[in-house]
Amino acid sequence: MIVLGLTGSIGMGKSTTATLFAEEGVPVFDADAAVAQMYLPGGEAVPLIEHAFPGCTSDSAGVDRVKLSAVLQADPAKFETLNAIVHPLVGAARRRFFHEAEQSGAEIVVLDVPLLFETGQHDQVHHVVVVSAPEAVQRERVLAREGMSVDKFEAILARQTPDAEKRSRADHVIDTSQGVEFARNQVRALLDQLNTDGDAS
Numbered sequence: 001m002i003v004l005g006l007t008g009s010i011g012m013g014k015s016t017t018a019t020l021f022a023e024e025g026v027p028v029f030d031a032d033a034a035v036a037q038m039y040l041p042g043g044e045a046v047p048l049i050e051h052a053f054p055g056c057t058s059d060s061a062g063v064d065r066v067k068l069s070a071v072l073q074a075d076p077a078k079f080e081t082l083n084a085i086v087h088p089l090v091g092a093a094r095r096r097f098f099h100e101a102e103q104s105g106a107e108i109v110v111l112d113v114p115l116l117f118e119t120g121q122h123d124q125v126h127h128v129v130v131v132s133a134p135e136a137v138q139r140e141r142v143l144a145r146e147g148m149s150v151d152k153f154e155a156i157l158a159r160q161t162p163d164a165e166k167r168s169r170a171d172h173v174i175d176t177s178q179g180v181e182f183a184r185n186q187v188r189a190l191l192d193q194l195n196t197d198g199d200a201s
Contacts, residue, residue: 013176
């Protein structure tokens with residue numbers, strides 16, 4: 001089974017590209033979606049986060065992302081504490097995903113991981129696929145999001161490996177700057193190439 005590690009900086013179109021892989025029938029493990037599930041009321045991350053970040057959860061809402069984000073922005077060193085809680089839980093969910101994909105006979109799977117390089121997970125996949133777009137396109141997309149500010153955008157970028165470095169370390173780059181169909185064609189071409197090669201080397 002060939003494992004693709006899909007990553008890309010904020011605003012590059014990674015989530016859309018992950019959907020394109022899924023639409024081609026490729027199982028996709030979305031790390032962000034897994035975390036979102038764990039943050040819901042009754043989720044396995046909730047009591048652990050409440051213990052480490054008192055007041056950032058509630059019985060009705062689970063993890064309050066706004067409060068948690070405020071704590072992390074005030075003290076970025078606490079990201080290490082959060083990561084120590086979340087990463088093992090995501091790892092367990094990922095192992096369940098692999099088991100189910102193998103049982104279904106999948107030949108290619110995608111791990112959608114925003115911090116693929118930052119967490120060292122690029123060493124655990126066969127091919128790294130980086131989603132990219134010009135800086136001006138990225139900035140326009142992100143700043144159009146509700147609740148986003150320049151300061152918040154810059155803070156997020158500071159925690160991410162620069163796009164140029166990601167592209168230089170990638171096995172494949174998907175350019176999303178010219179719309180969905182342009183990206184879809186690249187996804188299909190990549191899958192055709194991998195199916196033709198027939199190996200994960």
